[in-house]
Amino acid sequence: MPWLYLHFQHLLLDHIARAREASAPLAVLCQGSRRVLQACPRAMARGVQPGTALKTALNLAPELVMVHADDNRQARILEQQAHWLYRYMDRITLYPPDGLLADAGSVRRLYGGLQPLREALQKALGERQLHATLTTGTTPLAARLLARAGADCFTEGTEEMATNLATLPLAATELEQRTLQRLTRLGLTTLGELQQLPAAELARRLAPETLVHIQRILGQRPEPQTSWQPPHEFRQRADFGLPVEKAQGLLFALQRILADLESDLQWRQQDTDSLLLILHHYRQEPSHLQVRTTGPEHRAEAFLNLLRIRLEQHPLQAPVETLELRVTRFLHRHTATSTDLLGETRDTGEAWHTLVSRLQARLGEQALKHLAPAADHRPERAWSACSLARQQREPMPEHLPLRPLWLLSQPATLQVAPEEWLSGPERISGGWWDGERVLRDYYIARLPAGQLAWIYRHNQQGWFVHGWFG
């Protein structure tokens, strides 16, 4: 069973370069030593090499954007890659901070060989602007060591893999420094030479751990792998080398993440209706933006429109260092139901969801309401406003009395004497059960200005207008 290993030479660099629209030279700095660890091609062209001191690098390229190496961060980025690689390969194991192992044997039949798999992976990596070395090996460790050594060893056959492994320099086998020195003194430089020595002799001369390591490389000792499981949520981050000050600058990175979300949802065959955007600021509490759609949605464009409105309404509190998008709620996807074959009757449900989501994003969720009658005799309680999200309908009361179309939220004192009394009194008495007692006599009357009012007499406070027959 061949193993496939992907070694990302400069994952952090690629990751940050993707989030940025402007192309300034980038470099990753070693945490302690103030030296350049990785440099992007643009920085390389200016003479910034891995190992260059920080001061020299800044002199060579004053606009250099610098990021500190951070293994935790890189491990998170690595997991993001596992997400999409999971579509291509099975049984992935993460080797943080920069590698991924996969069992290529299980998908070999699917692709019809390892070479087509490699092409598919190279293409996908190219689309994501990622750089990785792909190698195959008979054992997980062999594949990993070959990839880390930067060897171009992508081969189909087991024998070729063994040959490649034999040429691997001992310096690249991750052996202990002392053991390595001893072996070099013996005149051994490659793994192949070591392999030819009798096993009993090796066991006598080398430490037991060293032997285990070599046996693992050669496949003489099993090395079980725990495969990675994709989580039941979508989570992606975009790190900006320099903090972004304007919301406009976030959109570029958002666009890409949302495109990833769309394809992720496509693969899951699911939709979502809420996104959580977390903006991490420098030395400040992160700000959270929750965006909801009224219906299930999967299109990146629709999400982007909503987020754009939200970002317009809520200006950034502080420059943004990192942007994170989380989706934890997934819904089943329904195909749009069209009533006729030719699609002449438009399905307005989707247009409705788009419109209402847009309005809610700008005006707030409380600004839009559905109205419904409620079972109560008191006029101010005989209706309710509910949010649009709630779908279930309460059954309409069978009998509805004559009521005005306009109701005043607060009854207003009657200022003029009515000209004509049309109907009444209708006594409404109730509310003794919840302390909001109401005892009123309602009349319909025409006011001198020609308005039809629904007025009532309170037994102590006098006359009030409670509604208009609009």
Next chain:
Amino acid sequence: MSDLLNSLLDDARLWRGHRQLATEPTPEHTGFATLDKELGGLGWPRGALSECLLDGPGIGELQLVLPLLQRMTKRQQCVFWVNPPFTPYAPALARADVDLGQVVLVRTENQPDLLWTLENCLRSQATGLVLAWPDSLAARDIRRLQLAAEAGQSICILFRSRQEACQSSPAALRLELVPDDRLGLKVNILKRRGGWPGQGCRLAMAARVQQDVTEASTVIHGPWPDHQSG
């Protein structure tokens, strides 16, 4: 037909009143026969703004749009009420056979939000009717809304103060609503497409305060038939 008439008819510059009728899609009738006649059978214009100019509430202004509301919500088209001055009373709407599931109440806090909301509602395919009570609108804003309504082919009715009657407006239909002393509503057409302004009619609006005759049907009346047991 005479040659003179034929040559006149061929001239593209000649505007013929009845052609407009033929090219319009099925009109949205107001539901009031007299008013429909005055409007030349065009009803509420689709893809254009209409204005109702009135002094105060309670003169039958909602009764005027109620038939349209009923039809729109029956057709499962969404009706937006944007910034109404009072609460549209759900039991009364339900009683008038309006499907409340299609009625959406929108409140905006400021003028830019209001214009943005109206424009978005009008442009959407999902919208059937927009009823709006704007505080004040500049002619420029009305033109913008007019374009939005054209794009979405929806009906938009703006309720404005009667003081705006003297100002010109790009709206396709302008109605002045004045109550009379017999519970009726006088509708003066200030402007309409394909016709001259100046007509008016009186609509009886007394029905809105008449109790249903069938209302008491649930009450059981005597005299009771004698039950002869055994």
